[in-house]
Amino acid sequence: MRLQGEIAIVTGAGRGIGKEIALALAAEGASIAAVARTLSDLxxxxxxxxxxxxxxxxxxxxxxxxxxxxxxxxxxxEKYGKIDILVNNAGGYPKEIYDITKNQAIKIWDWSEEQWDQIIKTNLKIPFLCTNKVIPEMIKQKKGNIINISSRMGRIASQMGAYACAKAGIVTLTKTTAIQAQEYGIRCNAIAPTILDTPGQRAYNHSVGQDEIKMGNADCMGKAALYLICDAPEVMTGQVLDLFPTV
Known part of the structure; x- marks a missing residue:
């Protein structure tokens, strides 16, 4: 119970990666504030x-x-008196960014302004807003742990347009937050996973005709989050934990 007494906010915790992380942190004793839009999932x-x-x-x-x-x-x-951990996981991408008729992602010059803005807002603005409002609470106690969920698509050249750009932005948001918050005892790191086997990902794969695509096990995200919070050296901040093959 390495997180006994710790209070963690996990966004996008109703399913998939967020749920895996919430369950993993809770199993180590953390009290969880599970946050998303859909109450039934939460x-x-x-x-x-x-x-x-x-x-x-x-x-x-x-x-x-x-x-x-x-x-x-x-x-x-109000409920717990403090916030020790923030996991910025909420995000995603619509099936419309993939042209199933051509079996390829929509080209950057074919994106509408509305599509671009929506994906940037969902995947980059949300982590900024949550960090912006949570860190003042962490500063009060001179400690905190923030984990941002990036993606393999934000770490390498990708066809996924705004989504890849937003997830690359997460990497820089992580490093900037780490630099600015370290004097208050707050660490900020990121996890960049490959495509993982979640209900949402399976539904997306099916919608674009890619049911055969190889995926990783989603429980790796809970393990990675626990490593960054509990096992990583205290000086480890501003880093990205890549969870995908490099060879």
Missing amino acids: EQTVAEIKEAGGDAIALSRDLTDISQVQSMVDAVV
Whole structure:
């Protein structure tokens, strides 16, 4: 129970990667604030945590809205008195960014402004807003741990347009946050996974005719998050943990 007494916010915790991380942190004793838009998904995550003897609350919020981000922070502080861990996982991409008729991602010159803005907002603005509102609470206690979820697509050249650009932005957001927050005892690192086997990813693969694509096991994300929080050296900050083959 290495995280006994710790309070963790996990965004996008209703399913997939966020759920895996929430369950892993809870298994080590952390109390979890599971946050996403869909309350029914969050309630399932919370139920599983409680069934295993853990503690969790579900908070339905639109995290693209700064007032709702502040409401999330206020609710967690009111319930638990502090915030020790923030996992910025919420994000994703719509099937419309892939042209199934041509079996390729939409070209950068064919993106609409609305598509671009929406994906940047979902994948880069949300982590910024959550970090912006959570760090002041961490500064009060002179400690904290932030984990941002990037992607393999943000680490190498990718066809995935705005999504890849947003996930690359996560890497720089991580490093900037680490530099600026380290004097307050706050660490910020990122995880960049390959394509993982989650219900959402399987549904996306099916929608674009790629059911055969090879995927990694999603439980690796919980293990990676625990490593960064519990096992990594205290001086490790501003780093990206790549979870994909390099050869």
